[in-house]
Amino acid sequence: MSFDIDVIKSFYQSLPEKIQEIRKRLGRPLTLSEKILFSHLAEGSQIADIRRGTDYAAFKPDRVAMQDATAQMALLQFMVTGKERVSVPSTVHCDHLITGKSGAGPDLKSALGTNNEVYEFLSSVCSKFDIGFWKPGAGIIHQVILENYAFPGGMMIGTDSHTPTAGGLGMIAPGVGGADAVDVMTGMAWELKFPEIIGVKLTGSLNGWTSAKDIILKLTGMLTVKGGTGSVIEYFGEGARSLSCTGKSTICNMGAETGATCSLFGFDKAMADFLTSTERGEVAELASNQLDNLTGDAEVYAEPEKYFDQVIEIDLSSLEPYINGPFTPDRAIPVSQMKEEAAKNGWPLKVETGLIGSCTNSSYEDISRAASVVKNAISQKLIPKAELIVIPGSERIRVIAERDGFMDIFREAGSEVFANACGPCIGQWDRKGSDKSEVNTVIHSFNRNFAKRTDGNPNTHAFVASPEIVAAIAFSGNLAFNPLTDTLMNSEGREVKLSEPEGINLPPDTISGAETGYQEPAKNGNSNEIIIAADSERLQALVPFNEWDGSDFSDLPLLIKAKGKCTTDHISMAGFWLKYRGHLENISNNYMIGAVNFFNEKTNLVLNQLTKEYDHVPAVARAYKSAGIGTVVAGEENFGEGSSREHAAMEPRYLNVKAVIVKSFARIHETNLKKQGVLTLTFSDKDDYDKIREDDRFNISGLKGFAPGKQLDIVLKHADGSIDNLKANHSYNETQIAWFKAGSALNIFRKSSKKS
Ligand code: MIC
Numbered sequence: 048m049s050f051d052i053d054v055i056k057s058f059y060q061s062l063p064e065k066i067q068e069i070r071k072r073l074g075r076p077l078t079l080s081e082k083i084l085f086s087h088l089a090e091g092s093q094i095a096d097i098r099r100g101t102d103y104a105a106f107k108p109d110r111v112a113m114q115d116a117t118a119q120m121a122l123l124q125f126m127v128t129g130k131e132r133v134s135v136p137s138t139v140h141c142d143h144l145i146t147g148k149s150g151a152g153p154d155l156k157s158a159l160g161t162n163n164e165v166y167e168f169l170s171s172v173c174s175k176f177d178i179g180f181w182k183p184g185a186g187i188i189h190q191v192i193l194e195n196y197a198f199p200g201g202m203m204i205g206t207d208s209h210t211p212t213a214g215g216l217g218m219i220a221p222g223v224g225g226a227d228a229v230d231v232m233t234g235m236a237w238e239l240k241f242p243e244i245i246g247v248k249l250t251g252s253l254n255g256w257t258s259a260k261d262i263i264l265k266l267t268g269m270l271t272v273k274g275g276t277g278s279v280i281e282y283f284g285e286g287a288r289s290l291s292c293t294g295k296s297t298i299c300n301m302g303a304e305t306g307a308t309c310s311l312f313g314f315d316k317a318m319a320d321f322l323t324s325t326e327r328g329e330v331a332e333l334a335s336n337q338l339d340n341l342t343g344d345a346e347v348y349a350e351p352e353k354y355f356d357q358v359i360e361i362d363l364s365s366l367e368p369y370i371n372g373p374f375t376p377d378r379a380i381p382v383s384q385m386k387e388e389a390a391k392n393g394w395p396l397k398v399e400t401g402l403i404g405s406c407t408n409s410s411y412e413d414i415s416r417a418a419s420v421v422k423n424a425i426s427q428k429l430i431p432k433a434e435l436i437v438i439p440g441s442e443r444i445r446v447i448a449e450r451d452g453f454m455d456i457f458r459e460a461g462s463e464v465f466a467n468a469c470g471p472c473i474g475q476w477d478r479k480g481s482d483k484s485e486v487n488t489v490i491h492s493f494n495r496n497f498a499k500r501t502d503g504n505p506n507t508h509a510f511v512a513s514p515e516i517v518a519a520i521a522f523s524g525n526l527a528f529n530p531l532t533d534t535l536m537n538s539e540g541r542e543v544k545l546s547e548p549e550g551i552n553l554p555p556d557t558i559s560g561a562e563t564g565y566q567e568p569a570k571n572g573n574s575n576e577i578i579i580a581a582d583s584e585r586l587q588a589l590v591p592f593n594e595w596d597g598s599d600f601s602d603l604p605l606l607i608k609a610k611g612k613c614t615t616d617h618i619s620m621a622g623f624w625l626k627y628r629g630h631l632e633n634i635s636n637n638y639m640i641g642a643v644n645f646f647n648e649k650t651n652l653v654l655n656q657l658t659k660e661y662d663h664v665p666a667v668a669r670a671y672k673s674a675g676i677g678t679v680v681a682g683e684e685n686f687g688e689g690s691s692r693e694h695a696a697m698e699p700r701y702l703n704v705k706a707v708i709v710k711s712f713a714r715i716h717e718t719n720l721k722k723q724g725v726l727t728l729t730f731s732d733k734d735d736y737d738k739i740r741e742d743d744r745f746n747i748s749g750l751k752g753f754a755p756g757k758q759l760d761i762v763l764k765h766a767d768g769s770i771d772n773l774k775a776n777h778s779y780n781e782t783q784i785a786w787f788k789a790g791s792a793l794n795i796f797r798k799s800s801k802k803s
């Protein structure tokens with residue numbers, strides 16, 4: 048079944064004319080990214096005037112996707128806009144709130160019980176506002192989007208940082224915060240700084256143990272967690288064409304770990320085959336009829352340096368499998384060097400658990416390749432030394448993998464199969480003993496591995512690899528095992544070597560029933576009122592934030608100066624806290640509890656300047672708030688890296704944090720803060736970070752003349768009476784300054800919709 052086929056048909060009908068127009072305006076060959084971005088500009092945009100990496104542009108995406116943990120806040124915001132239905136096709140996917148513990152059946156049952164209130168809320172809001180709803184157990188958002196909605200040349204946004212997965216089907220698909228999704232759902236344009244474009248040329252072809260995952264593991268190592276910021280990564284070359292569609296999606300998915308806005312491949316046969324195998328032959332045919340509009344121009348790929356902002360080349364034929372980690376996804380280590388690296392750093396080599404699945408790696412190809420390793424190991428009388436857990440990405444995949452015997456192979460090796468959901472990827476893993484904080488190692492095929500993310504234990508060293516490498520390492524129980532060269536002792540005392548994995552790109556025949564777990568919205572919406580219980584612990588209607596009072600900020604105490612890596616998982620932790628994603632007041636109790644306080648190197652312990660005592664960050668923030676005092680948060684590089692969760696921005700706003708000043712921001716987090724009305728600033732001199740003392744007060748001036756490109760002044764008032772004068776940069780444009788002044792972007796919308 049092809050969802051929204053009429054929208055897709057009319058998109059392809061109008062595409063040739065749009066591309067012709069872009070060509071005329073720019074008068075030069077075009078990258079694929081430009082074709083898609085420019086063809087989705089909002090009306091009235093001046094194509095020729097837009098400078099990549101500099102100018103903001105307004106886009107009209109074709110669709111919106113939300114997952115249950117972010118949809119709650121997005122929909123609570125949508126509900127106050129007064130709109131009767133969404134303006135573009137939108138869906139909600141229940142995947143983040145299911146805890147993995149005893150296997151798919153019992154875990155799903157228990158999630159339906161514990162999260163009932165939230166599921167009911169989401170389902171009734173979806174039904175009312177014409178949003179498609181995918182029930183718990185249907186699958187992980189990105190997998191379900193790929194299998195049902197993504198189409199080459201389209202543009203979508205999603206309230207999850209791994210929305211770019213759809214780039215494997217040739218879509219521009221950035222991750223955003225809920226407030227951005229609300230813009231698009233209400234029919235407004237979506238604003239983004241026009242990205243730069245990184246061209247990645249893939250030559251040769253994969254072989255042996257190497258898989259698509261290794262391409263992105265290597266690239267993340269090359270670019271680091273910041274290197275893709277503000278850019279679209281466009282892949283091309285014979286190597287790109289040699290990859291399966293789901294392999295391309297794996298690469299686009301984990302591209303989020305470089306900070307990239309999104310990643311993208313041009314339309315090719317692998318995509319057409321995937322569309323056909325997921326019952327969308329009609330879309331495949333429509334796309335095949337205009338191949339030229341759905342790939343970059345030949346001149347671009349012949350002379351990439353001329354057209355891309357940066358070009359990187361990776362030879363797939365000589366690529367080695369990688370294992371990235373621990374604690375950061377950009378620490379890329381070729382399998383052959385792990386032994387040395389682990390010894391140097393004292394990482395525990397004994398692997399406790401291998402986890403296969405997640406939105407990154409749960410395709411038919413992934414499952415079949417990992418299963419082939421397991422099958423080969425069993426046939427050679429090997430017994431897994433580590434626990435092995437499999438998490439299918441969608442019900443479609445699970446049913447097919449079950450039908451084709453792969454799940455039996457995993458079960459034969461004693462593996463547990465968890466529900467089709469995020470589970471251990473986002474701390475939703477009720478792992479026995481994780482509360483003991485023991486130092487241990489796990490390896491998984493997910494995308495990120497920040498501290499505490501898998502099981503809440505700060506001492507779990509989580510490493511990221513391909514599913515086949517995870518399977519092999521689970522049998523060896525040793526992180527330093529290199530299946531390309533090493534042997535293992537089997538149960539009969541014989542040295543054996545694992546055979547290279549063998550996979551199948553697509554199932555030999557598909558199953559019908561793409562809509563397993565899908566609930567259609569009520570026709571033409573319904574008039575049901577959405578009721579939120581006043582005493583609910585999990586849901587809370589939103590109260591608009593106050594407008595800026597028109598004065599400069601003075602005497603703001605420092606709340607916390609965060610040291611080192613400060614991801615959204617540090618700012619607003621997941622796991623246990625996921626249950627409060629629809630309740631701003633309650634979730635604010637996790638604000639910055641994972642961030643390291645620069646002054647005492649401890650987490651969740653900061654100075655309260657009023658009492659001169661140390662307390663938890665949220666408690667101190669609340670103490671200032673109730674005394675009517677605003678605060679400042681300071682941080683280092685790539686602040687807010689990782690998730691799209693806007694709770695990381697709404698919580699400080701709710702707790703009266705007036706400004707966040709850092710060395711640099713991650714894109715989604717910076718926008719989220721701006722949208723919620725928190726002043727986002729960067730040090731003009733990064734060394735100024737060092738000048739901030741624990742008991743400082745901040746004056747921030749220049750706000751009355753707040754203008755694009757104009758610095759603001761900060762006076763750091765130290766307790767000994769001395770001061771430091773700093774200059775702060777910002778990246779606000781006029782529209783965003785208006786958000787700040789109105790108290791939030793949503794306040795502007797509410798005001799204008801009241802007037803009309
Ligand atoms: C993640 O992978 O970090 C998440 C959990 O999917 C988040 C979304 C969230 O926090 O709800 C993301 O990637 O945006």
Ligand code: SF4
Nearest residue numbers: 209405406469472473
């Ligand atoms: Fe879910 Fe993990 Fe994918 Fe985020 S990265 S959507 S938590 S599976």
